[in-house]
Amino acid sequence: MSKVVIIGGGAAGMAAAIGAAECGHDVSVYEKNEKLGKKIYITGKGRCNLTNGCDTEDLFRNMVSNGKFLYSAIYGFTNFDIVDLVEANGCPVKEERGARMFPVSDHASDVTGALERKMKSLGVKIFLNEPVRDIVIRDEKAAGIILEKSGKSVDADVVVIATGGLSYPSTGSTGDGYRFAKEAGHTVTPLSPALVPFVCAEDDVKELQGLSLRNIEVTVWNGKKVLWKEFGEMLFTHFGVSGPVVLSASSYAAKIIKKTPLRMDIDLKPALSKEQLDARILRDFDEAKNKQFKNSLNHLFPAKLIPVMIKRSGIDPEKQVNEVTAEERKRLVDLTKAFSVTLTGLRGYNEAIVTQGGVNVKEVNPSTMESKKLQGLYFAGEVLDLDGVTGGFNLQIAWSTGMLAGRSV
Known part of the structure; x- marks a missing residue:
């Protein structure tokens, strides 16, 4: 059993937590906001277009950047798998025009609620209002995190960066993950607002x-x-x-x-x-x-x-x-x-749904989401140089990469 620390409790972070906890690991999520999934609450005009109901193969046609990198992630955890997951945890889903999938209630909070229930049932520890200042690197491995407020160090065998991008900075997407990645030796490709x-x-x-x-x-x-x-x-x-x-x-x-x-x-x-x-x-x-x-x-x-x-x-x-x-x-x-x-x-980013650019995917193993630069460091979601068009595709990137990172620990 590994001790897994996940930075960010958004879509990718919650998926990573579920994936790792289902494999029997000791999982802790550190979220800088007062609640999980803050950005999920504003997606789909507050209704959360959680994925697209197209054939799984068609997902790749709707990816703008580095779609081929996502093959293992998406086939490992498909658009139908995320629907099954939230429905099994109390959030029925419906399909609308363009195969967009929404909670039947039209409340984004029900998607987050379903995932939070699953996390808690698996024993995931959730720390809210806990921004992370730095990643601890020891013996050329990711060895934990340092908390912003207390300066306390938290040891870990694995660190998953799921901090989001720069879009909607009011939800906590302030680019911390890019700084962590650079400090770990990664390249961050040029950033731009997208779906804007x-x-x-x-x-x-x-x-x-x-x-x-x-x-x-x-x-x-x-x-x-x-x-x-x-x-x-x-x-x-x-x-x-x-x-x-x-x-x-x-x-x-x-x-x-x-x-x-x-x-x-x-x-x-x-x-x-x-x-x-x-x-x-x-x-x-x-x-x-x-x-x-x-x-x-x-x-x-x-x-x-x-x-x-x-x-x-x-x-x-x-x-x-x-x-x-x-x-x-x-x-x-x-x-x-x-x-x-x-x-x-x-x-600008205040109106952008996603960030284009991010951690260079050539430096990340597409079969595991682990860094090729630093052992024990994983990435998931928008922090990576991955993005798609509107219609639930960007949240699917988060679910699939998060789940793969968690399961690969």
Whole structure:
């Protein structure tokens, strides 16, 4: 039996604790916050999108960074395994659009509660409000931790770093794990906010603040290269664009947008070809033949979008619809199929769901999550250079890597 100390009581830390305790080890979790799983409470707008119900093989297609590194972790503890675990401990789960999995209660706290019950049933010791200052390294092995408040040293055979990244620093994700990793001889790859809203250059985007669009398709371009294309929902904000399809795009754009602005085209009517859309506009015009152009678009666009579409189309708003030329109509069609905005940057870690970058996975054994640099040191979750798109994939990274680290002790 080994004495295992886990730094961080979030998703990865709790999974690691369960994995190690099930193998009969003496496990202690040190969490700097007043409760476990603080970041879990704000995921999925407080409902906790705990994983995705897709085929396990499809999980890898939704990973942005270093997906191949996750093979052992994910096949060792799958998306179906985490559902079974929380359900067996009193938290029934349901599937929603996009195969997103949520607790039936819609309360994120029920997911944390289920895992905490499991930990306690296995004898895991939980220390809250206990930030860790340093890792103890002795004879080229991880040998324990030093607590921040008391300066007390806690001996251990194994230390698991599950401290999270930098996103949502109010939940305690302040980058401690990166410092611990560097002190143990590890490389930390460049860090960036990911699954985060974009800032846009255009002034008219501010006029659309609060407008939510469904069933649209966005394409993000780096010059002539498509970086991301997705169908779904988005939101205009006072600074730019947000919403599920936009957040996922940010993970593919995070490194590039630091060097150059990008273009996002929004197809407002992806179900219609340009010819079908033109025919639809002609029908609307026919029904509104005595109206001015500005009063003919109510069936086509949300009210808030109409003034911006009119301005961008260059068509005189006072013009009678029966006087709108075929060329003007083509401009309106093109604009509807590609409403363009210039993406100039990302919002900060306060709004980012995850951190991109982290402990270099080449320095970690993918079969065990143990450091290749320091015996007895393991990593799990967001502290590693691993991230996925929205839909429960990032929490699955935490569950799978945490469980593998715990079981590998």
